[in-house]
Amino acid sequence: MIGVVKVSSQDLSTVLARQESHFLDFKGKEIKPARLSKTVSAFANASGGEIIVGIEEVSDPHKRALVWNGFENQEAANGFLQMIHGLDPVGSNFSVEFWEAEGENGLTLHIQIEKTQSVITGTDGNAYVRKGAQSIKVTGDALDRLRFDKGLVSYEDELVNSNHDLVSNSDTIIEFMLDMVPTGEPYDWLMKQSLISDDRPNVAAILLFADSPQAILPKRSAIKILRYQTKDDAERDYLVGDPETIEGPLYTLIYEAVARVREIIEGIEKLGPKGMEKVEYPEEALHELVTNAVLHRDYSIAADVQIRIFDNRVEIESPGKLPGHVTSDNIAKTQFARNPRIVRLINKFKNPPNKDVGEGINTALEVMEKLRLKNPIFEEKEAGFLVTLKHESLASPEQMVLDYLKSNPQITNQQARELTGIKSENTMKNVFYRLREAGEIEQTPKVKGKKHSWRRIVSDSENH
Structure with a gap:
């Protein structure tokens, strides 16, 4: 028997107030199991979700209303249970x-x-995907796209219409062979690694061992770095200079991109406890996240990895949805390599960028935690995966204000918001009020023409 959950009246009100969405669908019990299977397929092929059968929308021209109209007993739902078991x-x-x-x-x-x-x-027999509150059938190119998204087919194995000399006689492969396989011949070794077939290299071979992969695979093998002098959304008006493009084989691409990003970040300052301070990210975390973006992106999509540097955050966006069963929520707990050949072979390089294969995200999280910095934010977008690193400490806003006042005579609401990352002026006021009630700070006397500010309350022991 399947478990029965008792729903409280409060929980039921919450359920009936929900809207159908990308992750939720309501179906009346009269729906045919075969028709419901399309919705099940759509959720499974997208980001997952839930279906409640036995709650249906009533026809009312004036307002939307959901009503409970369940099965008489469990046996009455057997057709649906059999369909689910079959899938x-x-x-x-x-x-x-x-x-x-x-x-x-x-x-x-x-x-x-x-x-x-x-x-x-x-x-x-057809596949469906969830788009908003709809289940859409996918065929042809869309079905091929779904297989790439799932990681069932990897673009790294696609053959390139170029001569194998591009990888079998490149400076990159010669240097690699001298370091790692000094007695081997490049062509023979590449053949054994399934990187050449019919005397043509595949995408993995080009990305790893061609001296200039971007000349062969344009728009899908470089890293774009953009610096926006703002804390808001990316707009051309805030773009500093022209976007920079980092090129080269994957090994070089990763190390040069990390070095350049770090160089740009070191030129940014933020308000800290002792005044204006240089922004610092742990290089190890930055390295792991850039490596992850390069190695696990979907190379079938003609778009470069983008690293966007703002005044208060860094965004790393890689083309392609998360592969297989990986989601933004379980990314640190599960492993799935979209490009297993690339992941395995780049690990054979001297000082490989992916030293602990499959542990990049976890390493980044651990490093951020050790330095008391907030964890990266992971988001799956329509056609890509976005990681955001914010310039924010795990310290409470109250503690950050007090730390600032140890080295500075006073602090304004605007300064405090810049320090803590709080956007709302009223929310920041509440932080000040809590500190005032705790006897830690007081408002400074109002000076005409200057903004209101706060200062520490100096204890008697500090006065003597």
Whole structure:
């Protein structure tokens, strides 16, 4: 028997107030299992989600309303349970439970669907994806795109219409062979690593061992670095100079991009406890996140990795959605290599950028935590994956204000917001009020023409 969860009246009100979305769908119990399978497929092929069968929308021209109209008993939902088992026989991707609520008719079926590693099709044999509150059938190029997104097909294995000399006789491969395989011949070694086929190199070979991959794979093998002199969104008016492009084989690309980003960041200052201070990010965390963006991006998408440097954050965006079953929530706990050949072979270089294969995100998190800096923010976008590093400490706003006042006579609301990252002037006022109530600070006497400010309350022991 499947478990039955009792839903409180408060929880039921919350459920009935929800809107159908990219992650939620309501279906009446009269829907056919075959038709529901399309929605199950759509969630599984996108970011996962939940379906509640037995809650339906009533027709009312004046307002939207959802009503509970459940199954008479569990057996009445057998057709849906059989359909779900057919799509996921092992039961590792979908989970089901029945809900009952006091005063409501029958049982509703709650289906929780995880993002799957494979492409899930409906009972009609077609694949669907969730877009907003719709389930859309995918065929042709869109289905190929879905397979790339899932990591079922890797663009790194695609053959390039170029002569193998580009990788078998490059300066990069010769230097690599002298370091790592001094007795081997480049062509033979590349063949054994499945990097050359029919005397043509594949994408992985070009990215790793061609001296200028960008000449062969333009718009998909470089890193763009942009500096925006603002804390707001990226707009051309705030762009400092022209975007910089870092090129070269992947090994060089990663190390040169990290070095350049660090150089730009060191030129930024922010308000700190002792006044204006240089912004610093742990180079190890920056290195791991850039490495991750380069090695795990989707190379079938004609777009470069972008690193955007703002006054209060750094954004690293790589083309392609997260592969397989990886999500923004589980990225630190799971592993899936979209480009396993590239990941494995770049690890053979001297001082490889991915020293601990599969541990890049965890390493970055650990380094940030040790330095008491806020964790990176991970977001999956429509066509890419975005990591944001903010210039923010884990210290509370109250502690940051007090630390600042140890070295400075006073602080204004604007200075405090810049220091703490708080955007709202009223929220910052509440921080000051809490410190005042705790007997830590007081308002400085108002001086005409100057903004209100706050200062520490000096204890008697400090006066003597």
